[in-house]
Amino acid sequence: MVSFSAAFFPGLLGFQRNHRSRAVVTRATMLSQQNPGGDGHSAAATSLYLGIDFGTSGARYALIDEQGAIHSEGKRAYSAPPVGDAAGWASSWRAALFQLLADIPPVHRSSITSVSIDGTSATTLIVDSASGELLAGPFLYNESFPDALPAVESIAPANHTVCSASSTLCKLVSWWNGSSSASGSSAAAVPVLMHQSDWLLWLLHGQYGVSDYNNALKVGYDPEVDAYPSWLTSQPYSPMLPSVRAPGAPIAALKDDVCSEYGLSKKCVVCTGTTDSIAAFLAAGTGEPGIAVTSLGSTLAIKLVSEVRVDDARFGVYSHRLDDTWLVGGASNTGGAVLRRLFTDDQLAALSEHIDPAVRSPLDYYPLPKKGERFPISDPGMMPRLEPRPESDAEYLHGILESIARIEAKGYNLLRELGATAVEEVFTAGGGAQNDKWTAIRERVLGVPVRKAQQTEAAYGAAILALKGANTLSS
Numbered sequence: 221m222v223s224f225s226a227a228f229f230p231g232l233l234g235f236q237r238n239h240r241s242r243a244v245v246t247r248a249t250m251l252s253q254q255n256p257g258g259d260g261h262s263a264a265a266t267s268l269y270l271g272i273d274f275g276t277s278g279a280r281y282a283l284i285d286e287q288g289a290i291h292s293e294g295k296r297a298y299s300a301p302p303v304g305d306a307a308g309w310a311s312s313w314r315a316a317l318f319q320l321l322a323d324i325p326p327v328h329r330s331s332i333t334s335v336s337i338d339g340t341s342a343t344t345l346i347v348d349s350a351s352g353e354l355l356a357g358p359f360l361y362n363e364s365f366p367d368a369l370p371a372v373e374s375i376a377p378a379n380h381t382v383c384s385a386s387s388t389l390c391k392l393v394s395w396w397n398g399s400s401s402a403s404g405s406s407a408a409a410v411p412v413l414m415h416q417s418d419w420l421l422w423l424l425h426g427q428y429g430v431s432d433y434n435n436a437l438k439v440g441y442d443p444e445v446d447a448y449p450s451w452l453t454s455q456p457y458s459p460m461l462p463s464v465r466a467p468g469a470p471i472a473a474l475k476d477d478v479c480s481e482y483g484l485s486k487k488c489v490v491c492t493g494t495t496d497s498i499a500a501f502l503a504a505g506t507g508e509p510g511i512a513v514t515s516l517g518s519t520l521a522i523k524l525v526s527e528v529r530v531d532d533a534r535f536g537v538y539s540h541r542l543d544d545t546w547l548v549g550g551a552s553n554t555g556g557a558v559l560r561r562l563f564t565d566d567q568l569a570a571l572s573e574h575i576d577p578a579v580r581s582p583l584d585y586y587p588l589p590k591k592g593e594r595f596p597i598s599d600p601g602m603m604p605r606l607e608p609r610p611e612s613d614a615e616y617l618h619g620i621l622e623s624i625a626r627i628e629a630k631g632y633n634l635l636r637e638l639g640a641t642a643v644e645e646v647f648t649a650g651g652g653a654q655n656d657k658w659t660a661i662r663e664r665v666l667g668v669p670v671r672k673a674q675q676t677e678a679a680y681g682a683a684i685l686a687l688k689g690a691n692t693l694s695s
């Protein structure tokens with residue numbers, strides 16, 4: 221089994237075995253190694269490792285060295301396409317990718333030894349491998365395709381991870397059924413399935429059909445046996461499925477045109493990626509059973525280190541592989557996306573100052589950005605509940621933050637009820653990690669210690685995968 225444990229990265233974030241110890245190399249230490257001028261840039265280093273996170277609201281990069289010190293980081297918001305222009309998302313992601321490469325200080329670029337990318341899970345593209353053109357999608361991580369659910373349920377084991385309307389397999393089957401009946405589909409096309417991070421990595425290395433076992437989980441890949449199950453390989457669309465490697469596995473060198481355009485080394489290796497919440501987990505740098513990471517970004521994704529694998533699509537629960545343990549969890553549609561519709565980040569910070577986290581809010585909401593919930597209630601038809609709205613915005617925010625905390629607690633309690641290791645401590649990643657009042661509310665509601673992860677950006681976790689890939693090549 222591939223190791224993700226900190227021991228795999230000698231010198232990087234030398235975490236002690238006791239998960240409560242602090243990382244040897246803290247973010248402050250890393251940043252202090254940069255120029256006193258605080259411009260986030262240091263002198264060129266021998267080897268740097270690039271991680272790029274494609275989250276829900278924007279893309280970020282982190283450039284680290286073997287000790288985990290951050291030499292540069294940056295972010296770009298997506299230019300959201302018009303409603304209904306799904307292909308526009310691919311254009312926005314492509315633009316963000318190359319804008320971020322251009323944002324990397326030139327002094328560092330020739331030192332970049334490897335790169336990896338994480339993306340939103342189950343975000344799916346159908347690409348023509350004969351031309352490279354986008355045939356369909358992107359179908360986004362939280363889009364549901366209930367039309368395909370009966371067909372998927374008829375081939376998969378009961379309550380399998382793919383038996384969710386938002387699974388990658390439901391997206392594939394929905395497209396397959398539509399395209400095989402659709403007229404005009406080009407006979408010359410050779411369709412292949414790509415996940416968001418697979419596609420972005422493909423823009424850098426140019427080889428089709430390579431993914432990782434975190435992204436491939438929701439199309440049906442079984443990371444325990446490292447193979448697609450026979451009930452899937454026997455399907456007519458199975459030739460569209462990518463080959464699967466461990467996250468952070470070397471794929472190929474950067475394409476020559478990318479190297480020359482951005483001054484990157486022809487020896488820079490592109491490595492397989494992962495999903496954004498797994499990258500956030502890796503960034504948090506922990507891995508002991510009972511420890512969890514909640515990614516509080518646009519959505520709420522929980523990852524609990526468990527010695528027992530738990531998968532149950534009835535509740536949107538599934539297990540990702542981590543070394544010789546499992547990351548059990550799920551992803552709710554609640555989270556920051558709801559907050560962003562109501563308040564700016566500055567308003568969130570200002571209003572939070574007026575919240576007393578020790579006081580329980582009497583308001584009971586189910587904050588969703590739109591119809592549909594994935595976990596801990598798997599219901600594509602579930603409606604948001606954000607009424608009644610009190611006069612005070614601070615009270616309203618308190619009610620929303622506390623209601624999201626209750627959903628998080630329901631999620632962890634559900635994992636325990638399904639047999640996963642009981643949660644003992646939660647580290648927080650994502651934009652919500654910066655809100656200390658919310659952290660205190662969550663600690664009260666969850667009943668376990670909750671703290672901000674040392675590294676809260678998924679891009680840092682992707683950079684760790686790039687370092688892993690480079691180490692694989694050099695070992």
Ligand SMILES: Nc1ncnc2c1ncn2[C@@H]1O[C@H](COP(=O)(O)OP(=O)(O)O)[C@@H](O)[C@H]1O
Pocket residue numbers: 275276277278516517518519555556557558559560565568569572649650651652654655658
């Ligand atoms: N002070 C804050 N308190 C709570 N949430 C915040 C705060 N500042 C930003 N956020 C939320 O963080 C989210 C962005 O987090 P991020 O991890 O970048 O999301 P994603 O990667 O999913 O796009 C936004 O939805 C925003 O509402």
Ligand SMILES: O=C(CO)[C@H](O)[C@H](O)COP(=O)(O)O
Pocket residue numbers: 275276339340341342361434495496497498517518519520521549550551552
């Ligand atoms: O909600 C999301 C968007 O940010 C996450 O990508 C996703 O659903 C988490 O999935 P996984 O547990 O497979 O990483």
